[in-house]
Amino acid sequence: MARILITGMSGAGKSTLLAELARRDVTTVDTDYGGYTIENRLWDVPKMDALLASHDNLVVSGTVENQGAFYDRFGAVVLLSAPVDVLLDRVAARTNNTYGRTAEDRNDIRRYTAEVEPLLRRGTTHEFDGRRPVAALADEVEALMGATPRPRIRPFGPADEDAVIALWHAAGLLRPWNDPRADIARKLTVQRGLFVVAEAGDGAIVGAVMAGFDGHRGWMNYLATARTVRGQGVGRALVAHVERELAALGCPKVNLQVRTDNEAAVGFYRHLGFAVDEVVSMGKRLISDEAPDGSG
Numbered sequence: 380m381a382r383i384l385i386t387g388m389s390g391a392g393k394s395t396l397l398a399e400l401a402r403r404d405v406t407t408v409d410t411d412y413g414g415y416t417i418e419n420r421l422w423d424v425p426k427m428d429a430l431l432a433s434h435d436n437l438v439v440s441g442t443v444e445n446q447g448a449f450y451d452r453f454g455a456v457v458l459l460s461a462p463v464d465v466l467l468d469r470v471a472a473r474t475n476n477t478y479g480r481t482a483e484d485r486n487d488i489r490r491y492t493a494e495v496e497p498l499l500r501r502g503t504t505h506e507f508d509g510r511r512p513v514a515a516l517a518d519e520v521e522a523l524m525g526a527t528p529r530p531r532i533r534p535f536g537p538a539d540e541d542a543v544i545a546l547w548h549a550a551g552l553l554r555p556w557n558d559p560r561a562d563i564a565r566k567l568t569v570q571r572g573l574f575v576v577a578e579a580g581d582g583a584i585v586g587a588v589m590a591g592f593d594g595h596r597g598w599m600n601y602l603a604t605a606r607t608v609r610g611q612g613v614g615r616a617l618v619a620h621v622e623r624e625l626a627a628l629g630c631p632k633v634n635l636q637v638r639t640d641n642e643a644a645v646g647f648y649r650h651l652g653f654a655v656d657e658v659v660s661m662g663k664r665l666i667s668d669e670a671p672d673g674s675g
């Protein structure tokens with residue numbers, strides 16, 4: 380996949396870089412224009428979904444609050460950055476846009492850069508210095524378009540079974556009372572498309588999650604990513620994928636269960652907008668998966 384997102388502050392050079400890429404016949408979309416951005420701060424989700432679904436080779440630019448939810452559909456996310464004084468000089472010199480001329484705008488840009496740029500940096504795969512010549516930057520973006528893709532999210536297939544079980548085992552998710560092979564076999568009979576894996580460029584399975592919609596709530600189970608890719612956005616991409624699929628089914632809320640001592644997972648889910656429901660989680664086993672000798 381060769382979809383690239385160029386993000387960064389006003390004045391970093393996104394538009395200039397996009398213009399150079401367009402001149403080289405690369406398909407580009409500046410989401411500041413064309414109705415892709417709502418209220419100056421959010422991408423219009425259906426419109427961006429449609430854009431990204433219809434182009435495999437595309438360079439998009441934009442800086443919005445909900446861009447992280449789209450990262451799984453980009454092969455690379457590039458932060459274009461420059462020192463704040465360079466940004467201020469550039470916005471002041473622009474002829475096509477008056478934003479940045481007043482003292483108030485300039486203070487906003489300083490504050491916004493200090494607050495927002497570090498957040499952007501965390502989710503990006505590359506950072507380019509926006510002071511470099513535009514031709515050199517465009518060369519790098521073109522190189523990225525042919526580069527190794529991010530893990531691709533796709534439905535589980537039977538050939539993935541051993542790899543997924545090994546992933547769950549390594550992630551500490553297996554319990555004696557849950558036979559993962561039986562759990563997979565059962566899942567393949569109900570909404571099998573909601574059982575997805577993340578496949579790296581070399582074919583390795585580096586993430587998985589099993590989800591479903593019971594007509595009232597959506598559920599997510601068995602979310603895991605490989606240690607080798609943790610912190611790279613694969614977990615976020617899997618959750619975002621499930622949320623999109625569930626929402627498309629009309630599901631109003633997604634639930635999940637985490638063991639209370641799994642503080643890392645609780646922190647991860649809180650970070651993604653999940654909150655603890657004040658309920659007691661109860662369960663009753665209907666089919667035992669444990670082998671009679673206790674080895675299962």
Ligand SMILES: CC(C)(COP(=O)(O)OP(=O)(O)OC[C@H]1O[C@@H](n2cnc3c(N)ncnc32)[C@H](O)[C@@H]1OP(=O)(O)O)[C@@H](O)C(=O)NCCC(=O)NCCS
Binds near residue numbers: 615643
């Ligand atoms: C939980 C798990 C799936 C997270 O996967 P991951 O691939 O490392 O997650 P990501 O890299 O996509 O992280 C997404 C975001 O969550 C943040 N995050 C991750 N762990 C966090 C924590 N404990 N507290 C706060 N934020 C956290 C990341 O910084 C990242 O933030 P950003 O996208 O805003 O920059 C992974 O650690 C795992 O497999 N754990 C073991 C299995 C497990 O416990 N599963 C849950 C079972 S219910």
